[in-house]
Amino acid sequence: MHAWPASEVPALPGKGRDLRIHDTATGGRVTLDPGPVARIYVCGITPYDATHIGHAATYNAFDLVQRVWLDTKRQVHYVQNVTDVDDPLLERAVRDGIDWTGLAERETALFREDMTALRILPPQQYIGAVEAIPGIVPIVERLRDMGAAYELDGDIYFSVEADKNFGEVSHYDAELMRRLSAERGGDPERPGKKNPVDPMLWMAAREGEPSWDGASLGPGRPGWHIECVAIALDHLGMGFDVQGGGSDLIFPHHEMGAAHAHALTGEHPFAKAYVHAGMVALHGQKMSKSKGNLVFVSALRRDGVDPAAIRLALLAHHYRADWEWTDDVLQEAAERLGRWRAAVSRPDGPSADALVEEVRDALCEDLDTPKALAAVDRWAERQRAGGGTDEGAPGLVSRTVDALMGVAL
Known part of the structure; x- marks a missing residue:
């Protein structure tokens, strides 16, 4: 599966600083010190509807991580998946009377268009769940054969007891895990499971649903969490720098993914930092497909809204904050x-040398975009007041805003 074209990232004078970012697993800020190549995995969309502002806020956050790393003169190895077969996708296809593969292809194409318009840097590998199945099957078989998974009426479940570190990502108690499992695709009430929150690794074929050859597992399709584990291990390996996504992925998705990888490899950690973006609300409720309260990036673009303005609207809020989208x-x-x-x-203006460092300082401290925007606001106000004659300043400001925040002026 192909990603989308990359916009050019201007080079800035000097060099950026290492990123300090909030790690969900430790509950505090950690300083990321990758090697020459920084490794990041961000969980992608389930393509049964168009890109909404909540999606855009998440991918904008991890685009900033890439840009801060690039400013330190590192390379970035970025991997993202597409969950192009899953219950919500199949249910939407049935509801609309269309083929599920066509729905997935259409919405993935629209997602690419939105990411291109927002100037979100693309992943080096953009992998669909379907194309990852040949790599998923042997992993599930290994987990089963080593006793970390078990069969229940043809389905294969992961036993969370197989990972001694289970719970370290979310730190949620058993009651909350069970509730969130029920809300987010799990089946904690199913009889016969060893632990109510044990997640499915391989779903045996159901009548009327797509399935693939699972070798010794039998025909079926993969569970949600193992998909990302297989893709991340294949392209990044254990101990990559950042696992990213929205805060609704803390549990079960990221907790289970870490547990799968730990049990499978015997190594720890799966990721050095777990970074999560806040939720965006509309009319007082979290923006989500299930609630139907979505603001689509593509719809805003069709209405003539400049994608740079959409991106600035996202940047006005700290990436970890929950906030509400409004016309204002x-x-x-x-x-x-x-x-x-x-x-x-x-043609000229006040010197921007200090501005470059102000923006760098703001972003390297947990991606403080409101502080970065305020710094540019102050320079623009000085410019309006006629406060300088540096002919290179306007160009340097443009390059800074573009390179570090992805906004083309």
């Missing part, structure tokens, strides 16, 4: 974009 949020972003573009359109 977008209007304020459009006005900021107008002020910034007017400021850099002049």
Whole structure:
């Protein structure tokens, strides 16, 4: 599966600093010190509907991680999946009377268009669950054969007891895990399971649903969590730098993924840091497909909204914060974009050397985008007031905003 085209990232004078970021597993900030190549895995979409602002906020956050790393003169190895077969996708296809593969292809293509418009840097590997199945099957077989998985009426479940570190990502108690499992695709009430939250690794073929050859597992399809584990291990290996996604993936998805990998390899940790973006609400409720309260990036673009304004609206909120999308949020972003573009359109202005370091400092401390935006606002205000004659300043500001925040002025 192909990703989307990459926008050019301008080079800035000097060198950025190592990223300090909030790690869910430890509950505090950690300083990431990757080698020459920083490794990041971000969980992708289940393509049964178009990209909404909640998606965009998440992928914007991890785009910033890439940009901070690139500014340290490192390379970045970024991997993302697409869950192109799953219950919600199949249910939507049945509801709409269309082929599930066509639905997945259509919505994945739209997602690529939205990411391109928002200037989100693409992954080096963009892998669909279906194309990963040949690598998933032997992993499930190994987990079963080593006693970390068991069969129940033809389905294969992972035993969370197989990982001595289970629970270290979320630190949730058993009651909360059980509730979230029920809400997020699990089946804690199914009789016969060793632990109610044990997740499915391989679902035996169901009538009327797609299935694939599972070798000794029998025909079926993979569970959600093992998909990402197989892809991450194949392309990044154990101990990669960041596992990323929305905060709704802390449990069960990231907790279970870590447990699968630990049990499978006997190594620890799966990822050095677990980083999660906050949720975006509309009309007081989390924006989600199940609630139907979505603001689509593609719809905003069709209405003529500049993608740079959408991105500035996202950047106005700290990536870990839960916040609400409103018309005012977008209007304020459009006005900021107008002020910034007017400021850099002049032939000279106040020196921007200090601004570059202010933006770097803000972003390397847990991606503090509101602080970074405020720094550019101050420079634009000085420019409006006629406070300088540095002919290189407007260009340097443009390159800084582009390189570190992905906004083209």
